[in-house]
Amino acid sequence: MLIFHTVQQLQKYLGPQRQKGLITGFVPTMGALHQGHLSLMEESKKATDLTVCSIFVNPTQFNDPKDFEKYPVTISTDVELLLKIGVDVLFLPSVKEIYPNGTNDQPHYDLGFLETVLEGKYRPGHFQGVCQVMHRLLEIAKADHLFMGQKDYQQCMVIDHLINTKHIPAKLHIVPTLRETDGLAMSSRNMRLTKEERQTALAIFQTLIQMKTELQPGALQKIKENATAFLTAKGFRVDYAEIAHADSLALLDNWNGNDPAVALIAAYIGEVRLIDNMQLTA
Numbered sequence: 001m002l003i004f005h006t007v008q009q010l011q012k013y014l015g016p017q018r019q020k021g022l023i024t025g026f027v028p029t030m031g032a033l034h035q036g037h038l039s040l041m042e043e044s045k046k047a048t049d050l051t052v053c054s055i056f057v058n059p060t061q062f063n064d065p066k067d068f069e070k071y072p073v074t075i076s077t078d079v080e081l082l083l084k085i086g087v088d089v090l091f092l093p094s095v096k097e098i099y100p101n102g103t104n105d106q107p108h109y110d111l112g113f114l115e116t117v118l119e120g121k122y123r124p125g126h127f128q129g130v131c132q133v134m135h136r137l138l139e140i141a142k143a144d145h146l147f148m149g150q151k152d153y154q155q156c157m158v159i160d161h162l163i164n165t166k167h168i169p170a171k172l173h174i175v176p177t178l179r180e181t182d183g184l185a186m187s188s189r190n191m192r193l194t195k196e197e198r199q200t201a202l203a204i205f206q207t208l209i210q211m212k213t214e215l216q217p218g219a220l221q222k223i224k225e226n227a228t229a230f231l232t233a234k235g236f237r238v239d240y241a242e243i244a245h246a247d248s249l250a251l252l253d254n255w256n257g258n259d260p261a262v263a264l265i266a267a268y269i270g271e272v273r274l275i276d277n278m279q280l281t282a
């Protein structure tokens with residue numbers, strides 16, 4: 001595996017590979033890698049000739065500075081995992097390399113409704129940061145294919161919007177959420193949970209299953225209330241337990257029995273904020 005720290009080194013290597021006709025896949029991450037991340041790399045390896053992974057903890061997407069400070073960094077273990085699964089290139093840039101003019105004065109992206117709802121509402125500025133880093137990374141890597149996780153459902157929609165509005169020639173692949181054997185969605189943030197909190201965290205998955213079981217045409221208010229009440233009783237501080245149209249993310253108060261629907265949850269256990277989601281319809 002080749003490891004590059006600068007844009008210049010990375011592009012010097014990738015340019016000739018593309019000229020040879022190799023199809024490239026890109027998997028952006030913030031490190032503290034787990035099997036969920038590796039499943040994206042596996043998909044890229046299957047679909048492309050050359051897989052590039054990046055590890056960059058992007059300061060502009062953390063609306064909470066404490067979350068940024070406490071974000072786990074495990075580079076040497078990450079490198080071992082990437083070597084084991086045979087990723088071709090690791091890009092490990094510094095903040096200066098990604099934001100040569102500093103992190104202030106970054107472009108603003110018009111994300112419309114997506115920025116007003118769910119993660120957009122509860123994490124002001126978060127998706128601006130996501131777009132700033134992804135726009136830059138996609139311009140640097142110039143990959144043919146981009147692999148992202150359904151775990152970050154709204155983020156996938158934001159990136160799809162970015163690709164379309166900025167005419168970025170990368171095809172987005174959305175990879176299903178990988179879960180622990182008990183159902184908890186894998187996440188770098190899980191590392192920050194105590195043993196007890198880790199047990200409690202499972203309630204998010206259980207709630208999503210329950211929401212799926214309860215779904216029927218009619219008012220959804222009760223389902224959402226039950227979900228919030230269950231999580232609160234378990235000790236969570238719930239940002240939201242919502243049901244939305246799976247294509248637009250418009251929040252649904254009623255379900256007509258036909259529209260594709262997705263349940264989305266964001267909740268804190270102690271200081272750790274976890275998110276998860278589940279498609280409610282086929």
Ligand code: AMP
Pocket residue numbers: 028029030031036037039040147148149150151152175176177178179185186187188
């Ligand atoms: P992160 O390092 O958290 O920014 O995540 C990097 C990529 O991995 C994003 O596209 C995430 O959606 C994806 N990802 C994170 N957790 C999972 C998971 N449990 N299953 C599949 N993909 C995931």
